[in-house]
Amino acid sequence: xxxxxxxxxxxxxxxxxxxxxxxxxxxxxxxxxxxxxxxxxxxxxxxxxxxxxxxxxxxxxxxxxxxxxxxxxxxxxxxxxxxxxxxxxxxxxxxxxxxxxxxxxxxxxxxxxxxxxxxxxxxxxxxxxxxxxxxxxxxxxxxxxxxxxxxxxxxxxxxxxxxxxx
Numbered sequence: 223x224x225x226x227x228x229x230x231x232x233x234x235x236x237x238x239x240x241x242x243x244x245x246x247x248x249x250x251x252x253x254x255x256x257x258x259x260x261x262x263x264x265x266x267x268x269x270x271x272x273x274x275x276x277x278x279x280x281x282x283x284x285x286x287x288x289x290x291x292x293x294x295x296x297x298x299x300x301x302x303x304x305x306x307x308x309x310x311x312x313x314x315x316x317x318x319x320x321x322x323x324x325x326x327x328x329x330x331x332x333x334x335x336x337x338x339x340x341x342x343x344x345x346x347x348x349x350x351x352x353x354x355x356x357x358x359x360x361x362x363x364x365x366x367x368x369x370x371x372x373x374x375x376x377x378x379x380x381x382x383x384x385x386x387x388x
Contacts, residue, residue, distance in 0.1 A: 303357035
């Protein structure tokens with residue numbers, strides 16, 4: 223049975239923080255053990271909490287995932303001062319029904335031959351753990367923090383939580 227990552231304690235907040243972030247940095251490990259990061263369009267978070275990305279079937283990241291399925295996703299929303307890191311296992315999926323269901327017109331930018339191109343594939347990341355840093359009302363927090371730091375030498379507190387997702 224596939225685990226529902228959204229049921230874990232703290233997961234709702236983590237997924238709420240990333241649902242509208244358009245780009246995640248995906249980090250994989252190459253054959254020499256070097257970490258490689260690249261921007262990926264945040265396509266979908268399904269009902270189980272799996273994270274979905276479109277990719278070209280024959281790309282360095284798909285080769286890296288086939289050798290080592292551990293990946294990290296870093297999400298950043300500087301306008302609201304929210305940051306999320308998600309570690310999990312990735313797999314490359316070439317299922318035309320899923321590609322059709324998850325496809326949207328903006329993907330033509332990266333895949334000009336459309337969703338039926340044999341090079342179009344999906345990466346599903348099954349989260350295992352995550353961590354978020356949330357600074358509510360970032361503008362007010364920044365103003366408050368500047369004054370507090372000047373008066374007391376202490377920085378403002380932000381909310382951070384580690385979330386086990388598997």
